Amino acid sequence: MSKKSFRQAINEAMRLEMRRDPRVIIMGEDVAGGQGGTSGVVDAWGGVLGVTKGLYTEFGPERVLDTPITEASYIGAAAGAAATGLRPVAELMFVDFVGSCLDQIMNQTAKFRYMFGGKARTPLVIRAMFGAGFNAAAQHSQALYPLFTHIPGLKVVIPSSPYEAKGLLIEAIRDDDPVIFLEHKVMYDDEEEVPDEAYTIPFGEANLTREGDDVTIVAFGRMVKLANEAADKLERQGISCTVIDPRTTSPLDRDTILDCVADTGRLVIVDESSPRCNMAADISALVAEEAFDALKAPIRRVIPPHTPVPFASVLEALYLPDAAKIEAAVKAVMNHKVTEAA
């Protein structure tokens, strides 16, 4: 056990699974880490953000495949490889590039098991970084997990810390269905204690990072940390919160969300994806349908506006949910007064 960054935890998950199972391969743009060209340097970068560093030197070009910059071809190839016996981990780099290969994911990979009468298995993991907060502008900052969550046949994972990332990625690699694994790009240097050994965290099982009596906060990915920051401040003001990290948007741990709302009677959802048809909308519908009588106040969503992610850092900060906005939303649900009917 030692402190590891989000980046190291993800790297270690892939490394351990590649050692354990020769069918696990890595493919994507620059995953071999700057190999190629005329410099003779091998694995200089370890991918654009250093996440695959060292895999090329340990496992070689047979298992760490640098692909051309054509998502349509290599995501399709990864799906085919998965359907025919390998367990590829394909890196889409920025999730924003999914448009170039959506047919391969949405209409092929996600449908194989169903269309082939349950006889096809597609143990494919697609890793991609997502999210705003890094001044990467509108085409490199989106949080597109609702898009994947919308498609039956895909499992969608959003780790909220280094420990979570390692266990969830190993689970993803061992899963026989296609898994979309989304890493928030602002979190790669976050550190915490992570076991050296392999371990798995099951999908569809939410993690309660804290338990309180007054308000339930549901948050995803990097928002979990912000929700806990807000809950720390609120605790000192006498408001106690439960913070739920669902870990996976598909499958979604509905029971834990409904149980916690039944206990607290108030719900705030923090979601940094575009607000129309996002997870906050989805969970609001769930709770409105299944736990209406438990609610003491309207559900509050802490969400960005329905615009592209701005590049300018002041505007990007304005766009994103943050701890202060979460705190304000919790106070708003706490202060809600039911108007007496005349």
Next chain:
Amino acid sequence: MNASITPITMPKFGLAMTEGKLAGWMVRPGATVKAGDDLADIETSKITNAYESPAAGVLRRQVAQEGEMLAVGALIGVLADADTSDADIDAFIAQFNAEFSAGAAESADDTPPEPSVIDVKGRALRVLDIGHGDGDPIVLIHGFGGDIGNWLFNHAALASNRRVIAFDLPGHGGSGKDVGPGSLEFFSSVVVDLLDTLGIERAHLVAHSLGGGVALTTVKNAPSRVASLALLAPAGLGPDINMAFIDGFISADRQKTLIPVLSYLVHDKGLIGRKMADDVLRYKRLDGAVDALRQVAAANFADGHQTDNLRPVLESVPPTLVIWGKDDEILPSSHAAELPDAITVEILPDTGHMPQMEQSEEVNSKIRTFLAR
């Protein structure tokens, strides 16, 4: 601090960058630069990049030498106007470096001793080895599903004048997950291997629950290696075992189902929190952990009863202390009845299966008194 002095520090070019090499200065000391002029080439694991001056001024010092590797944020040069005195610049550099290294050292202070994983005759065992003294060392042996964390409130207290070693049994905590047959005989052979590896001829064994059975088996098989026994709610002294705990501990896979199972362990149910449950879940998620627990349960509690009867061992043991919580819901305290007269038995009221946690001070004091007799 002189406001006209601008520190030039190692930049952070990308998310992955934690340190960088000063590949070369592009400006000589004494040269005047504008904001945006290239000052130096910085080489990272990713790329070499020109570093542009953040301000206008005279490059007064090149603090970093060419080829030097520095952490992000470290001082590499000083920019100031021509009027600033050399003494001011020296003072600025000294203060900057003192604050920078203090910030780096802060996290290293007051870190508790860390366990390490050592090789014990081919097995990886996680060991926490602290304390010094003249007497025989103590070895702490935890129970089923436990780890060195079970001794959180005892380890340092017992180590005030003595070497005390806690370790994770195979299959548990941070040790390798191979438990062989999972029997008391097997675990006892690992204890002897550990003593051999650490160069310990003879040790006091302080052991809890299943670990108590391991300690008694060690006395049976290697009596010369055991100076004394302090047994906390030990296995092996009667047939009963709460199988709802054993089965629940193995099968529970979330906090909600695990917390009621862990509640069997203590008299004061309020002690079982989410953090404790989370620690157990984290251990159980490790590859091989649940299989190991199943194997240990099968070897020791196959038909809902304890497999080994170690009462005969008590007829000729080294000095032995037995401590039991009166309200133990895992192994009943009635197992402490009718032990040989030479054995000191302490039954603690309002205490469950974890006396070393629930009554830690009393247990520590009883063990210290026992060892000092």
